[in-house]
Amino acid sequence: KGELISLIHSELSEALEGLRHGNPPSDHIPEYSAAEEEFADTIIRILDFAGAFGYRIGEAILAKMAFNDGRPYKHGKEF
Numbered sequence: 001k002g003e004l005i006s007l008i009h010s011e012l013s014e015a016l017e018g019l020r021h022g023n024p025p026s027d028h029i030p031e032y033s034a035a036e037e038e039f040a041d042t043i044i045r046i047l048d049f050a051g052a053f054g055y056r057i058g059e060a061i062l063a064k065m066a067f068n069d070g071r072p073y074k075h076g077k078e079f
Helices: 002-022 034-053 058-068
Strands: none
Touching: 002 034, 002 058
16 A cells, blocks of 8 residues: 555656646646646546545545535634
8 A cells, every 4th residue: 555655646746846847738648737647647546546445535525625614714824
């Protein structure tokens, strides 16, 4: 599981690198930016991981969004 999570993390790192370099068009799908492609890869890897291990990620997202809706703005943080 650790290796799979590392691959998810690497996709986010690639998105950051794309943004650091001005977010050019993707090398593989040029109608999208580098960050868009890497964020998509991140989500794909997360969903593959969740499916492989039976995690109810869709339901958890909805529950977390509902929870966050009840939190105060910035929930006490300055930024």
